Amino acid sequence: MGRTENPIDYELPGRGRLAELLRGERARAGRTYDELATLTGVSAATLKRAASGKVTPKESVVEAFLGACESGSRTITLAKNMRRQARRDERGGHTRVLAVTVNAPDTLSDALIALHRNYGAPPYREMQERAGGAFQLPLSSISRILQRQMLPVDEQQMAAFLQGCRVPGPEQEEWLQAWRRAMRSTTPGFYTPKVVEELIHQTLGAAPRELDSRQAAIRRRLDRMDKPKLSGSVTEAEILLRTVSDRIVHRDWRHGRATAMAEQPVA
Missing domain, CATH: 1.10.260.40 (lambda repressor-like DNA-binding domains)
Structure with a gap:
């Protein structure tokens, strides 16, 4: 027995x-x-x-x-x-939150935390699996989003976060529209150093050592700014990102051209 x-x-x-x-x-x-x-x-x-x-x-x-x-x-x-x-x-029960009321980064941040709680506060790894894997929704991004350190960096990541929380399909488009409104807002707080670092990492992926040092230099410059708020329609963070992207494209173009010339048969 x-x-x-x-x-x-x-x-x-x-x-x-x-x-x-x-x-x-x-x-x-x-x-x-x-x-x-x-x-x-x-x-x-x-x-x-x-x-x-x-x-x-x-x-x-x-x-x-x-x-x-x-x-x-x-x-x-x-x-x-x-x-x-x-x-x-x-986690304190259900919090009523409506996508139509979200129109700025700070309200979107609060809403995403409430959504995560309302749908059962799923563990990060479960969210990642539902969203399609680490490429779609890194664990570090989930953690930063739920600690109010960043917002989803693009619509793809926003959709992945919603899928990870199991937000019903019909509601997901409303939340994507809320994300677009928040990103169009000039309210300070979106392009923080952590967000820029995440954007660089996700946009460029694995990179050679010289790019890593450039990322570190950008992070140091951002840390010297008035943090954590960076405001304006075009921030210094955006300019830095564009500069890095342009340099990488130019570097890759030169590398590709040199490789192509080396592979040309000798007459």
């Missing part, structure tokens, strides 16, 4: 209800935690914590747990919704 489980922790009601559902499904399936661990590849200790009410398990753990119990699709969907609600409760 197996050991009696500890009582469910209902300190956070949403977590407690999720744990209750998981335990109920395990009892219905007649599985032990060790058997579930064998079927799912998730440790028995992790599965026990998921059904304790003391923690909010990852969505992948919930899916694996219920899949091994052969639960129905409605039960799995209900459990996933309960998990998201528990994550919202952990």
Whole structure:
């Protein structure tokens, strides 16, 4: 006979209800935690914590747990919704936020943080996987966005962030329009040194050593500015970015031309 489980922790009601559902499904399936661990590849200790009410398990753990119990699709969907609600409760509950009210960088920053919380505060790596990988949504960008250190640097990254949060498709276009309004705004605060560094990294990707030193020089110049605010329709940060891009294009053109000349057959 197996050991009696500890009582469910209902300190956070949403977590407690999720744990209750998981335990109920395990009892219905007649599985032990060790058997579930064998079927799912998730440790028995992790599965026990998921059904304790003391923690909010990852969505992948919930899916694996219920899949091994052969639960129905409605039960799995209900459990996933309960998990998201528990994550919202952990972070202060649901915050009403409308895309149409966003028209500046600071309000967009607040809205993105609220969106992340409202959709269950998914872990960064889960967001990255949903968005299509590290190229679409780097972990460092997620962290900076949610710490109000930067905004999505382009529409592609904004769309990736929304996908990572599982914002429904019909709502995503409204949020992309909100991003466009915020980027057209002259409100200070978008082109901070961290954002410029991110733009350079994502636009240029892996670069030779001399480019790395140039990036460092740009960062030093930006740090000497009146930070963290850089305002105006054309900021010094933008000029620096354009200068770097022009130099790289010119360098690559010269390199390509030299290579082509070297490869020409000798007459």
